[in-house]
Amino acid sequence: MKIALFSTNLTFSQYMLAELNRKHTVKIWKNNPNSQIGWANTLKLLDWCDVAYLEWSQSPNIEISQIQAVGKPLILFCHGYDIMYHTFVDWRNIAGLIIQDAHYPRLLRLRTEWAKENPSLPPLPKLPKKILVKSLGVDLQRFTPLSQAIPEYHIIIHASWIRPVKRIYAAIQQFYDLIYLDENKPWKMTLIGQWEGTYKQEERWEYLMACRELIEQLNFPPDRLFLKPTNFASDIWPQFAKTADLYWCTSWRESFGASMAEVCACGGYPLINNYLGADKVYPKKYLCKTPYEMIQKTIEWGNLSPDEKIRERQIIRKHIEQFDVKKASKEIRLFIEEVVGVQK
Numbered sequence: 001m002k003i004a005l006f007s008t009n010l011t012f013s014q015y016m017l018a019e020l021n022r023k024h025t026v027k028i029w030k031n032n033p034n035s036q037i038g039w040a041n042t043l044k045l046l047d048w049c050d051v052a053y054l055e056w057s058q059s060p061n062i063e064i065s066q067i068q069a070v071g072k073p074l075i076l077f078c079h080g081y082d083i084m085y086h087t088f089v090d091w092r093n094i095a096g097l098i099i100q101d102a103h104y105p106r107l108l109r110l111r112t113e114w115a116k117e118n119p120s121l122p123p124l125p126k127l128p129k130k131i132l133v134k135s136l137g138v139d140l141q142r143f144t145p146l147s148q149a150i151p152e153y154h155i156i157i158h159a160s161w162i163r164p165v166k167r168i169y170a171a172i173q174q175f176y177d178l179i180y181l182d183e184n185k186p187w188k189m190t191l192i193g194q195w196e197g198t199y200k201q202e203e204r205w206e207y208l209m210a211c212r213e214l215i216e217q218l219n220f221p222p223d224r225l226f227l228k229p230t231n232f233a234s235d236i237w238p239q240f241a242k243t244a245d246l247y248w249c250t251s252w253r254e255s256f257g258a259s260m261a262e263v264c265a266c267g268g269y270p271l272i273n274n275y276l277g278a279d280k281v282y283p284k285k286y287l288c289k290t291p292y293e294m295i296q297k298t299i300e301w302g303n304l305s306p307d308e309k310i311r312e313r314q315i316i317r318k319h320i321e322q323f324d325v326k327k328a329s330k331e332i333r334l335f336i337e338e339v340v341g342v343q344k
Contacts (some may be wrong), residue, residue, distance in 0.1 A: 002025050003026045004051070005029060006029045006042070006061055006064060010055075012258070022333075027049070029042065046067075052073070052074050053336065054077065058082050062088045070093055073095040073339055075336055077098040078103060080253070080255030083107045094127075096130040100133075100136065100256050101134070102254060102255055102278060105276055134331055134335075137329075138262050140320075142262075145265075145266050150306070152186070153186050153187045153302060155188070156190050156243075158259035159193030161194045166251050169214060170291060171248055173214070173291075174294060175187070187302070188225070190227075190228060191225070194231055195230075215227075246301060247269070252273065254275060256281065261320055261323060264316045267314070269309075273294070
């Protein structure tokens, strides 16, 4: 089968591409700054393929969904924030939808809210009958626990890019409260993420300034707050992830949270802001309704015995094993094959 992959961000495609290429021929759409050439590439690839795999509900995939009589089955993968553009997708042309566990509730909520807010407009086209709710998962062979972990008091936050949705400002405040509420414990936190760069520059610059100002104002004691202002290299991150005792996720939205799952695969205990959909991936014990609850649960973890902490590392590793990226990629391939079969 000939599969055309349309995406402007292949960050999460590595394992899925490897799986598709095992059984099929895949060609990846090449974007071009010249819009006419980019659209010519799109039409040529659509003409070539048996099925178009649209990764992200963003351009050019929204436009592809709107082509009249496109003539090929279209399968759309919604990763996360891109579901905010769901009303621009012509769902009548989408043969199959893949969406991550944490974001399916938000998509349904958005569609319900749209209908309430637009009673005079025709209803949105129905979602396709074929839907796969599947998180991409984690590489369980790359991310493994230390053979003899000695839990200390190391919290990791990984933001990829420092921006408002990750609520790093709030996390810094929480950590300040923690070290004074639980002052007898040697808590330390490593904040990892890209500070500088053009990504979402207008959205981020004031937020970055505020975070820097906050750190200066709070004046942390030495050896407590550590900043890693760039992301780790791919060969270093699996080793550093093993050093985490806890992972704080203060985001108001996540898809699957790849770095969080990777730390969990290494045995790190997650404490997660209870954003919509978080309960589809993690049990209630790891979810926090408020910043104070996250601090409370952190202190509770710190009061466990070393044996109890090691046991908790084993429990979270076992939980995250259900999200094996290689198994998820195979399920996606089988889903695509099923949808194309339905179309014949």
